[in-house]
Amino acid sequence: MESLRAFGYTPQTAVADLIDNSITATADRIWIEFDWDGADSRIAIGDNGLGMTEAELKQAMRPGSMSPQEKRAVDDLGRFGLGLKTASFSQCRELTVITKTKADGVHARQWDLDTVVATHEWRLLHGYPENCADLAERLDAQPRGTVVVWQHLDRIVGTADVDDEDAHRRFLELARSVRSHLSMTFHRFLAPREGRTVTVNDHEVPPWDPFLSRSRARQVLAAEELPLAGGKVVVQPVVLPHRSKLTAEEFELASGERGWNSLQGFYVYRNKRLLVAGDWLGLGFQKEEHYKLARIQVDIANEMDALWQIDVRKSMAQPPGVLRAELRRVAKVTRVRAVEVYRHRGKILTRQKEKGLSPAWLQLVMHGKVSYQVNRDHPAVVEAIEHPSAQNVRNLLKIVEGTIPIPLISIASAERPEEQAGPFEGVSSNEVSTLATALYKSLRGRGEDHVAARDRVLTTDPFQYFPELYEVLDTHDEQEAGA
Numbered sequence: 001m002e003s004l005r006a007f008g009y010t011p012q013t014a015v016a017d018l019i020d021n022s023i024t025a026t027a028d029r030i031w032i033e034f035d036w037d038g039a040d041s042r043i044a045i046g047d048n049g050l051g052m053t054e055a056e057l058k059q060a061m062r063p064g065s066m067s068p069q070e071k072r073a074v075d076d077l078g079r080f081g082l083g084l085k086t087a088s089f090s091q092c093r094e095l096t097v098i099t100k101t102k103a104d105g106v107h108a109r110q111w112d113l114d115t116v117v118a119t120h121e122w123r124l125l126h127g128y129p130e131n132c133a134d135l136a137e138r139l140d141a142q143p144r145g146t147v148v149v150w151q152h153l154d155r156i157v158g159t160a161d162v163d164d165e166d167a168h169r170r171f172l173e174l175a176r177s178v179r180s181h182l183s184m185t186f187h188r189f190l191a192p193r194e195g196r197t198v199t200v201n202d203h204e205v206p207p208w209d210p211f212l213s214r215s216r217a218r219q220v221l222a223a224e225e226l227p228l229a230g231g232k233v234v235v236q237p238v239v240l241p242h243r244s245k246l247t248a249e250e251f252e253l254a255s256g257e258r259g260w261n262s263l264q265g266f267y268v269y270r271n272k273r274l275l276v277a278g279d280w281l282g283l284g285f286q287k288e289e290h291y292k293l294a295r296i297q298v299d300i301a302n303e304m305d306a307l308w309q310i311d312v313r314k315s316m317a318q319p320p321g322v323l324r325a326e327l328r329r330v331a332k333v334t335r336v337r338a339v340e341v342y343r344h345r346g347k348i349l350t351r352q353k354e355k356g357l358s359p360a361w362l363q364l365v366m367h368g369k370v371s372y373q374v375n376r377d378h379p380a381v382v383e384a385i386e387h388p389s390a391q392n393v394r395n396l397l398k399i400v401e402g403t404i405p406i407p408l409i410s411i412a413s414a415e416r417p418e419e420q421a422g423p424f425e426g427v428s429s430n431e432v433s434t435l436a437t438a439l440y441k442s443l444r445g446r447g448e449d450h451v452a453a454r455d456r457v458l459t460t461d462p463f464q465y466f467p468e469l470y471e472v473l474d475t476h477d478e479q480e481a482g483a
């Protein structure tokens with residue numbers, strides 16, 4: 001029993017595992033309550049599903065209540081006959097299940113790990129503790145359903161005092177975070193047309209749709225059906241809209257708890273229930289800023305569980321070997337499209353000039369190398385050249401610094417590092433010498449001696465890349481001296 005506690009659930013995934021059971025029991029009203037009472041706090045998950053007869057309840061309380069080999073109904077979210085027990089014991093030491101069917105009325109059973117340890121017996125207790133009477137009443141008021149209660153939450157509240165403000169705050173914060181996890185995991189069950197409500201402490205859990213289905217600016221690429229084990233895996237790639245096409249609220253929402261960058265990749269659903277959110281599934285891709293708009297929906301059926309190595313927690317899925325090449329291909333195509341949308345603004349930058357606008361920066365490609373140039377036609381540049389006052393130079397620097405085309409540069413250098421021009425690459429050595437000499441002269445003009453001025457130039461960006469300037473400047477000095 002103690003080993004059943006070590007499946008690696010988080011409180012969020014543990015609650016989700018119980019919601020699986022409620023949804024499989026066809027519940028359309030599910031409520032979760034975090035009741036703070038210090039060390040006696042409890043978490044209850046109630047539903048109005050089919051409920052269980054007494055015999056079914058006893059069976060359900062057994063670890064391994066059903067073999068993973070057994071064929072399941074197509075919409076069954078379970079697999080191992082373990083979740084109720086492993087999820088619960090990962091968070092608490094007392095698990096009570098109260099359930100009601102139309103035919104068999106209300107029944108309750110409880111596992112208390114301390115009793116099991118003390119008696120060395122698998123003693124499944126009858127009934128429910130007194131402090132759960134309110135929950136039993138609530139259940140009895142409905143035609144049927146089930147309430148699962150976690151008490152003795154040693155891993156969540158420990159021995160906290162009821163007046164411990166910090167512990168109380170953490171408990172409520174956990175409730176909020178569970179709500180957000182459910183919002184994502186079950187978003188397809190929470191869509192309005194499903195007619196199902198889930199609440200956490202009376203706050204309704206809204207669906208969180210990673211694909212922004214309501215946004216018209218997104219790109220839905222061609223769906224693919226990949227055959228697997230007599231069935232099919234449905235893959236639907238989506239490229240989310242560029243930030244500029246979303247309202248601030250939509251943008252914020254789509255970034256979720258984890259942020260845009262970490263949410264790119266595959267979303268694997270088993271019977272519409274999200275198992276893995278935003279992951280490249282070990283197919284050899286990295287999460288990179290410019291691919292962040294790529295999200296790919298993958299739908300699998302519960303008969304493929306073994307092939308995808310679904311675990312008890314339903315928070316892992318590994319693509320079977322035969323699908324890897326196909327998934328990699330889809331990912332590549334989606335990523336290419338995602339970069340196009342992401343860099344759209346960058347393209348605009350280059351096109352602006354054609355349209356008569358004045359970008360501060362231009363992207364140049366010369367001899368296959370990409371470099372960037374401050375636009376000589378930009379009014380601030382023109383002004384600084386024609387009226388070179390301190391203020392105009394400062395204005396120019398401000399504009400140059402404030403408009404560095406970072407997205408454009410980072411995409412180009414991540415995609416084709418070998419094509420990026422190095423400092424002053426492609427600039428003729430004459431031009432470099434002229435610039436260096438001008439700087440040298442102005443330093444000499446300000447009273448520095450030959451050696452100091454020469455060395456200053458050679459340690460000034462970008463002249464440090466041109467050690468041959470040493471000779472040039474030395475010769476220059478000799479010429480000066482000779483003249």
Ligand SMILES: Nc1ncnc2c1ncn2[C@@H]1O[C@H](COP(=O)(O)OP(=O)(O)OP(=O)(O)O)[C@@H](O)[C@H]1O
Nearest residue numbers: 021022025051060078079080081082083084085146
């Ligand atoms: N809320 C519920 N309403 C009705 N029946 C339930 C409920 N929760 C559990 N059960 C019954 O208890 C059984 C055991 O649940 P448990 O979560 O341990 O395993 P499972 O759902 O079959 O598989 P998995 O380990 O993959 O979750 C279920 O198969 C179901 O018959």
Ligand SMILES: [Mg+2]
Nearest residue numbers: 021078083084
């Ligand atoms: Mg289950």
